[in-house]
Amino acid sequence: MVRPPNDKPVASSFSMTGVLALLCGSGVLFFYWKFARPSAEFSGSARWILPLTGMILLLWGGRQIFGDLIPGLRSRQVEPDPEVEPTLRISWMGIVLMFLGMLMFYLLAKTDSGTVRLFLTILGALLFFWGIREVGRLMMTTTQVQRVERRVALPPSGLAYLVIMIVLFVGSQLGQSNMLMLVFSLMAGPFVINGAVIVIMLQKLTVDRVVPETAMAGELIAVELKLRNGKTVFSSSLMAVTDTLANDRERLQTGVLIARVPPKDERSARYQLTLMQRGRYRLGPVYVGSRFPLGIVERGLVFDLPGEILVSPRLGRLTPRWQREHGLADELVHRPNTRAGIFEDEFHRIREYRPGDNPRLIHWRSSARQNELMVREFHQSRNQSLIVLLDLWLPETPHGEAEDRVELAISFAATICHNQMRQSRDANLYVVSAGDRLTEWSG
Incomplete structure (x- = not known):
């Protein structure tokens, strides 16, 4: 089954890095507004470090998320060329994150509040190691190591659920209502549990693809997707596997649903499709995601699994008229270098009889005229250039x-x-x- 690009089997997913950046940026600004801003301990340039950090995280997270929806905002991806030796690339955002993390440790000397010091310690360590991860991830991409990207999505039900949670949280803060905060906490529990369950199911998952190398335009082909669960205890349930096919003129998405993959086991599913455009189709990446068990959060993995299908032009059937006209045109062509063939296709000449000739080919009228046996000789006409x-x-x-x-x-x-x-x-x-x-x- 082939779906057009806008008809995805899963909700529109976002970069997990972008979501975490938005959450961290919002948390930093909220903490600054709630705790650090009323305090007189920060003064001068140190007073602007926290809000500046929050704004940088918000802008970076927004670019990561909206870049998936608006192609113009997406960062340019350089596909590795196997014939060119890879060069070292630097993640500038990773360096910025490490610098912001060190600034948080610098602010520790400016305050004596236990709450603020704890927050700055956690935030500084998070930003510093996050920057190291970004630098290492880009180096893995440069060295052509298969990259796995984590994604998060909100289906319509999950989006409505999140909006209600935000309204309750804002109302509890503005109205100082403990009841609204209690309801918010009760709703946040299932939301977090749903995401945590999916994170466990996605661990140690690997995917493979079995695809024919060639096909003909208009021919029905089958592609097999294999999902392996490397965990020892937990199984993976209701895993949606989405594959992408693209050429210079069209982009297709296909999907299969694997009900359950037991621990240390493998399950496979096939999808069928008909490619109507000739040319070279590039396969990948492969998205593996799930909404199990509550369906309010979707998380997944994007596997950089390249593949290729070479689609040849569609073959037709030549009509008898073409065969006849082609044969008549061939008779008008003079070929001096003819040779005898094994098929009785084209009469060439009458010659004298030789031992081993077929008696049925004897031409009796010419034999009587020449007073010796004469036979008809045929030349092969099937091997025509x-x-x-x-x-x-x-x-x-x-x-x-x-x-x-x-x-x-x-x-x-x-x-x-x-x-x-x-x-x-x-x-x-x-x-x-x-x-x-x-x-x-x-x-």
Whole structure:
């Protein structure tokens, strides 16, 4: 089953890094407004370090999240070239995070409040090690190590659930209502538990793909996705596996649902699809996610699992008229270097009888005229060389009709070549195509 790009089997997912950055930034600003701002311990430039840190985290998290929705905001991804030696790249955001973490430790000397010191210690350690992780993650990408990215999504039910929680929290803070805070806490519990259960299920999951290397346009093919659970105790339930296929003209998404993967076991599922566009389809990445058990939070993993399917032009069927006209045209071509064949296809001449000739080929009228046995000699006409000239010209602004004509010409040329190779054994085939560049092929 193939879905268009906008009809995803899972909710629109966001970068887990972006979500954590937004939460940390909001927490820093809230703490500054609630505890640090009323205090007179911070003065001068130190007073702006906390709000500046919160704003940096908010902007970075927003760019990570909205970059998934708005392609123009997404950071440019450089695909590694296996033929080019990778070079070292630096994560500037990782360096900024480590610097902000050290600033938090600098602020420890400016305050004597136990609550503020505890918060600054936790925040400084978090930012410093987070920066180290960002630098290491980019280095893993540079060295072409398979990367696994964590994603988080909110289905419509989860989004409504979160909005209610935010309203209750804001109301409890503005109205100093313990009852609203109690209701908020009761709702936050299932929300956190749902996410924690999915995190456990996603641990030690690996995915693999079995895909045919070649296919024909319009042909039904099957792709197998294998999901392995490496955990010892916990199983993974209701795992949605989404695969992506793309070429220069279209982008497709397919999905399968695996009900349960027991510990130390593997489950597989297949999806079928029909690729109507010829060319090279790139597969990947693969998304594995789940909403189990409550369905208010979705978390997943994005596996960088590349693959490729080469789709050949669709083959047609040559009509008897084409076979007849092709044979008539071939008779008009003079071929001085003919040779005898094993098939009685084309009459060549009448010659004298030789031992071993088929008696049925004796031409009695000529034998009586020459007063010796004469036989009919046939030459093989099936091994005929073929030259195919293919013009792939398109206007500067191609329209649908022109593109359809080119695709029809390519399909027709492929059908002719396939028929030629199937019916001939020793014949030569030459193909010359003129498009963006001149391409020659012989075989």
